[in-house]
Amino acid sequence: MLDPSKNELLTQVGRDTPMGELLRRYWMPIAAVSEFDSESVRPVRLLGEDLTLYKDMNGTFGLVDRHCPHRSADMSYGFVEQCGLRCNYHGWLFDQEGRCIEQPYEDVAHPEAHFRDKIRIKAYPVQAHAGLLWAYLGSQPAPLVPNWEPFTWKNGFVQIVFADVPCNWLQCQENSVDPLHFEWMHMNWSVRLKDQGGAYSPRHLKLAFEEFDYGIVYRRIREGMSEEDPLWKVGRVCLWPNALFTGDHFEWRVPIDDRNTLSVTWCFTRVPKEREPYAQEKIPGWRGPVLDAETGRWISSHVMNQDFIAWIGQGAIADRTREHLGTSDAGIIMLRQIFLRDIEAIAHGEDPKATIRDAQLNRCVSLPIADRKRLVEGMTREEMSRHPLAAGQLADYIFQAGQPREVREAYAAAMGLSK
Numbered sequence: 373m374l375d376p377s378k379n380e381l382l383t384q385v386g387r388d389t390p391m392g393e394l395l396r397r398y399w400m401p402i403a404a405v406s407e408f409d410s411e412s413v414r415p416v417r418l419l420g421e422d423l424t425l426y427k428d429m430n431g432t433f434g435l436v437d438r439h440c441p442h443r444s445a446d447m448s449y450g451f452v453e454q455c456g457l458r459c460n461y462h463g464w465l466f467d468q469e470g471r472c473i474e475q476p477y478e479d480v481a482h483p484e485a486h487f488r489d490k491i492r493i494k495a496y497p498v499q500a501h502a503g504l505l506w507a508y509l510g511s512q513p514a515p516l517v518p519n520w521e522p523f524t525w526k527n528g529f530v531q532i533v534f535a536d537v538p539c540n541w542l543q544c545q546e547n548s549v550d551p552l553h554f555e556w557m558h559m560n561w562s563v564r565l566k567d568q569g570g571a572y573s574p575r576h577l578k579l580a581f582e583e584f585d586y587g588i589v590y591r592r593i594r595e596g597m598s599e600e601d602p603l604w605k606v607g608r609v610c611l612w613p614n615a616l617f618t619g620d621h622f623e624w625r626v627p628i629d630d631r632n633t634l635s636v637t638w639c640f641t642r643v644p645k646e647r648e649p650y651a652q653e654k655i656p657g658w659r660g661p662v663l664d665a666e667t668g669r670w671i672s673s674h675v676m677n678q679d680f681i682a683w684i685g686q687g688a689i690a691d692r693t694r695e696h697l698g699t700s701d702a703g704i705i706m707l708r709q710i711f712l713r714d715i716e717a718i719a720h721g722e723d724p725k726a727t728i729r730d731a732q733l734n735r736c737v738s739l740p741i742a743d744r745k746r747l748v749e750g751m752t753r754e755e756m757s758r759h760p761l762a763a764g765q766l767a768d769y770i771f772q773a774g775q776p777r778e779v780r781e782a783y784a785a786a787m788g789l790s791k
């Protein structure tokens with residue numbers, strides 16, 4: 373249970389709040405690079421700020437204020453030029469650093485005034501990496517965009533999946549350090565949803581949580597498992613500050629504002645050995661629905677949709693004054709304590725946890741990976757079809773509802789599944 377002031381402290385993401393400041397010290401994934409093959413400008417809301425993300429004709433990405441500094445027209449209806457984004461109202465043009473580089477009327481009528489030199493639009497850095505666009509809203513100097521080990525892997529098909537989840541990011545992230553829910557929400561509930569009564573899945577017998585450089589490792593023993601199992605020996609990762617990492621799959625919970633979260637998944641599937649060497653031409657990005665329009669209920673058919681139901685169900689901002697934490701929640705307590713500790717660290721001028729500034733280290737940042745052998749060495753298609761996790765992933769995209777047909781087809785072609 374948390375007192376109300378701590379709940380507020382941990383959940384507010386606005387610019388002038390302590391957690392808002394902490395979260396701004398990290399690069400946030402906000403879109404897929406490939407989405408900008410077919411569009412050039414879109415509105416983005418991030419950490420409570422209304423912004424405009426664009427790709428200009430030179431291929432440079434920019435993230436600027438939603439509103440023009442002239443008379444506040446909506447920059448997400450602006451249009452791109454060779455360099456920068458132009459407001460559609462009176463044509464002021466801004467580059468990715470926020471400089472005003474053209475004021476069509478003033479430049480002609482009163483060039484001597486150099487009015488545009490006095491104007492800037494709010495602008496934040498954007499970087500493309502691993503098929504994602506990353507934004508940084510914090511103080512300079514910015515840390516590096518983490519080059520997590522799976523981003524360096526070859527011979528895989530990657531897809532990036534988004535969902536708008538109408539609740540605060542922290543309750544989503546608490547799910548990243550909650551191994552027990554897997555048994556109930558994903559295993560037992562899925563069986564019941566399919567109307568197949570019968571045995572429950574193996575119970576969790578033992579959990580352990582441990583802080584490391586880039587987050588918290590969680591370990592589990594379920595009925596029938598030994599302490600030699602990689603899920604106990606290696607574990608899985610609650611990745612700092614707002615992600616889950618399972619080995620071939622990242623899920624970021626990106627705060628849109630205090631009451632909304634952008635779920636961003638980066639999912640790597642190693643192609644069968646027969647298909648190697650394989651180089652993916654384009655990493656697709658797609659957005660799945662959360663609500664079933666026919667029934668008006670949340671979609672429950674896929675793993676992450678089930679998670680969304682848990683998160684949304686906790687309320688727009690979970691009221692942690694009403695909770696009753698058990699021993700299975702030790703990781704959640706640890707997560708909150710680390711954030712509170714880092715709020716203090718930032719107040720003392722220090723970097724928060726897991727900000728990476730060493731370029732040498734960032735050539736490839738290793739993480740604990742329970743399935744390392746399978747992912748690094750690969751499997752034949754035969755082996756994949758017999759593997760409990762890989763077989764399901766060959767058959768369908770199990771994590772989120774709404775995969776577009778063209779992504780499924782590209783995936784099937786990569787895996788050699790098409791005729």
Ligand code: FES
Nearest residue numbers: 440442443459462
């Ligand atoms: S409001 Fe943007 S140029 Fe006038």
Ligand SMILES: [Fe+2]
Nearest residue numbers: 553554675679
């Ligand atoms: Fe889950």
